[in-house]
Amino acid sequence: MSVIVLGTASHVGKSVTVAALCRALLRRGIPVAPFKSQNMSLNSFVTADGSEIGIAQAMQASAAGLAPAAEMNPILLKPKGDQVSQIVLLGRPYRDVHIRDYYRETDRLLEVALSAFEALLQRHGHVVVEGAGGAAELNLYDRDIANIRLARALRLPIILVADIERGGVFAQVYGTLRLLPDDIRPLVVGTIINKFRGDPSLFDDGVKKLEEITGVPVLGVVPYARIPLPSEDSLSLGDKRRSTNRSVRIAVIRLPRIANFTDFERLEQAASVEYVAPGAPLAGYDCIILPGTKNTVDDLADLKQSGAADEIRRARGWGVPIIGICGGYQMLGREIVDGGIESGVPATHAGLGLLDVVTRFACYEKTTVQVQRRARPVGPILSSMGEVTGYEIHMGETERGTSPEAFAGEGAASPDGLVFGTYMHGLFQNASAINALLALLYARKGEAYEPLGDGPGAGEPGVDGAYDDLAEHFERHVDMNFIASLFNDG
Secondary structure (H helix, E strand, O other): OOEEEEEOOOOOOHHHHHHHHHHHHHHOOOOOEEEOOEEEOOOEEEOOOOOEEEHHHHHHHHHOOOOOOHHHOOEEEEEEEOOEEEEEEOOEEEEEEEHHHHHOOHHHHHHHHHHHHHHHHHHHOOEEEEOOOOOOOHHHOOOOOOOHHHHHHHOOOEEEEEEHHHOOHHHHHHHHHHHOOOOOHHHEEEEEEEEEOOOHHHHHHHHHHHHHHHOOOEEEEEEOOOOOOOOOOHHHHHHOOOOOOOOOEEEEEOOOOEEOHHHHOOHHHOOEEEEEOOOOOOOOOOEEEEOEEOOHHHHHHHHHHHOHHHHHHHHHHOOOOEEEEOHHHHHOOOEEEEOOOOOOOOEEEEOOOOOOEEEEEOOOOEEEEEEEEEEOOOHHHHOOOOEEEEEEEEEOEEEEOOOOOOEOOEOEEOOOOOEEEEOOEOHHHOHHHHHHHHHHHHHHOOOOOOOOOOOOOOOOOOOHHHHHHHHHHHHHHEOHHHHHHOOOOO
């Protein structure tokens, strides 16, 4: 048997709930695989065979003790702006599509998703399915292949997750259940109340009232917990809290189409990392990072229009290290030659001019690969970095001119090494990369830096012990015996 985890809204904790169930069931000897038929996110991950899936499904796979696979997220939508998204189908780029045209393909896409589910079921025996957004979107029922149409096809028990931190949890649960189609509502076997602040026993009366008005058991009230897991999408940026007890300040430019900001979540544990809107003053920051983006050309234009491009160039004059990852690396170069792939119109765009590289978008092809590289001995940061792992997810090819190579076979750096760019996502999941950067930044302040110990690299989305902590947290607050009974094949 398998289960479906649906939510009363977006960002209620479905992804974390699925990860918790995967690890808790694994610890009970029940093998499971995670599955999300359709995910919309700019935070993605590359599997060992070069398939691109949502970072959340990679995280859930790790929780289940599995290697991430394309079938776990057969349809990934990567928004590009103006109601256009790139469809990544079974791990490979399919095409860019307007939302109206996308809905015309839902029948075919549902067939692809169901085939992927069956493959996981045959391979692993059990599956924990995650829905998308809110389950009760009435206007989408005829094309909702992540919730209603999927639930109708699979006919599996449903667990509904609600977020009490948002307020209105009674309306969330009762309203969602009442609005579900008549053939789907009886499949709901329980609800989980998520993100409770304080002692969950304070909500005991609320549990009784909720069960009375819905007729559906509450399987648990889960207290809010800070367990370091990768963020799923840009909504998570609003939850980030800057550490104020660290003197080193790093600015990550919050590009309008920022992608894979999970690259910096391990760095956040050792420095004050702030996501700064383009145009905000950059004086006072010890390092500036240009992250990945789904649309390099449009976000580069935003940097110029907001004045952020000039701010970054001034920071370079002050000797501030400037690092570009993927699209950010492309922006640091002399120019970007777009054959119409990025913006739809062939044009050449001047970059920030901090590296002697030129990027060309000439065809609709994407590089997706896991990599292991050694940093070149250029400047104080790269010279101390050693061998690192990561993964590439990018369109376009970059030609390096006179700039020194940053990593063996890839990337570019300024002669002093204080500016460098790379296509390697997950660089700052490597302890050696974090230590190389922060050793310099703390030394500049005359302060001691305690290096991070070795940990998982970019090929492992999250610290394995965190999944055990998450599972134990759920075991304490959720009726895992009942949930485990749903996986009894008898």
